[in-house]
Amino acid sequence: MDIxxxxxxxRDDPFEPPAVLGELHGPLHRMIYADGRPGWLVTGHAEARVVLDDPRFSNTSQGAAPPIKELAPPEGLTDLVIPPGFFIAMDDPGHSRYRRLLTGHFSMRRMRLLEPRIQEIIDGLLDxxxxxxxxxxxxxxxxxxxPSLVICELLGVPYQERSRFQATTARAVNLDSPVEERGAAGAELMGYLSELVARKRAAPGQDLISQLATGGELSHEELTGVATLLLTAGHETTANMLALGTFLLLCRPEQAELVRTDPGVAATAVEELMRYLSITHIGPIRVARADVPLAGRTIKAGETVTLSLPAVNRDPARFPDPGRFDVTREAGPQLGFGHGIHQCLGQQLARLEMRLAYPxxxxxxxxxxxxxxxxxxxxxxxxxxxxxxxxPVTW
Structure with a gap:
């Protein structure tokens, strides 16, 4: 087996996974991580679901090897510190505690109530x-x-203050910047949200941060972490899907025409775009708590496992003719929003935004x-x- x-x-082609992934055979591969430790790369769909669903794989960063050198902790640290409230990097019971407080705010029913306002935002921007x-x-x-306007209204973040979080978020996720600069950008973003949380506690409104602030279950530090996570995830990921998805549709005019003219295509188009493009291209990442058999191999306790979603979502064992982009493809279980208890909290909001925005x-x-x-x-x-x-577009 190649390592x-x-x-x-x-990516040589903006819409295709890295070429190396297409040369791999089988669903599980040995990989040397950036700090020299051996670990695993999962490229099979069924195997990815197992890893995401099995509590023997930890979702925390503790002990995880960095899959790329840019994600290594700063010199002198063995692990990146996870701030309070960042439930995306927690295991149960901590993860479920935060999730329980938030799930109702992102339910299908709540999203249906938001649909007219989201459409109004979209139409206003198009105007x-x-x-x-x-x-x-x-x-x-x-x-x-x-997505920035939508998540700002949902959380209660003044959109006129967007310069304080959009540029900061962009710096925090730019892997070409040193880890110290990315950390400083993250700290700056949390500082802004800490100020906002204090304002909400003093003068609460009807927004989500105000409701959490007056609920009494979260400390100031926890709510700051939750707000930072929701604001970042709520605009960064969907924004990239909307832009990259539009780029792809403009390069596939026959597919764009289906999205434009057939109202029934929008939902399947969103799932196909998520599958085909897989903008989450680093991870998810897990650490084995115990020896776990997978795909005929044994992942040892303490070893790091990285999922390659660009490969997982093109697995021919799960998706017929996976290299074909077809907005009418019957929606399959693409893993762009994850799977299991850690699947994306805001996935229905993201789906709704894309389903309305593309057409x-x-x-x-x-x-x-x-x-x-x-x-x-x-x-x-x-x-x-x-x-x-x-x-850049014209018309």
């Missing part, structure tokens, strides 16, 4: 694009504002096309979430 010397990230005229950068004019954009501008050659669209190869840095 991978690093987690492959660089502004039309007013400003071509060319436009769809990242700054549409893909980033849509609305394509209907409003039926002549939408790239304003530069596809090869000139700048990619976010070196970011924790894959996407495009800008998407």
């Amino acid at each position: 991978l010397q690093a987690l492959p990230l660089e 502004e694009i039309a007013r400003t005229g071509a060319p436009a950068d769809l990242v700054s004019a549409f893909a980033l504002p849509v 609305a954009l394509l209907r409003r501008f039926p002549g939408l096309r790239l304003a530069v050659p596809a090869a000139e669209v700048p990619l976010r190869q070196r970011a924790t979430i894959y996407g495009v840095a800008a998407l």
Whole structure:
């Protein structure tokens, strides 16, 4: 069995997984991590579900080997410190405690109530694009504002203060920046949310942060961590999916036409875009608590396991003809939102935003096309979430 010397990230084609992944055979592979320790890379769909669902794999960062050198702790530290409230990196019972407080706010029923307002936000941004005229950068004019406005209203973050979190978040996820700079950006973002939490405690409103602040179950530090996590995840991931997904649709005009003209296609298109693009290209990452058999091998206690979602979501054992992009493909269990108890809390919100945004954009501008050659669209190869840095378009 070949041993991978690093987690492959660089894509030769913006819409295809790294070429190295296509050369692998089997669902589980030995990989040398950035600190020299051996671990595992999972590329099989069934095996990925096992890892995400099995409590013998820890979701904390304690003891995890970094799959790329940029994720290694600063010199002198053995582990990155997880702030209070960052339940995304916790195991039970801590994880479930936070999840219980939040789940109802992101339920399907709650999302249906939000749909008219989300559509209003989308339409307003499209009006502004039309007013400003071509060319436009769809990242700054549409893909980033849509989820940012929605999550700001949901959490109670003043959107006029977006300069205090959008640029900071971008610095925090930029792998080309030293780990110290990324850490400083994260601390700056938490500082802003700490100020906001204090304001909400003093003068609560009807928003989610206010409700949590007055609920009495979370300390100031915990609520700051929860708010930081929700704000970051609530705009960064969806923004990249909206931009990269639009880029792909503009390069596949026959698929874009289906999304534009057939109302029944939107939901399957979102799942297919999530599967095909897999913007989460580093992890999820787990650490084995005990020896666990998987795919005919034994993962030893203490070993790190990284899932490659670009490969998992193209597994031919689960998805027929996985390299074909088809917005009418029957929705399968793509793992872009995770699986098991740690699956994305805001997945229904993200789905709703995309289901509304893609068709609305394509209907409003039926002549939408790239304003530069596809090869000139700048990619976010070196970011924790894959996407495009800008998407110049005209119509």
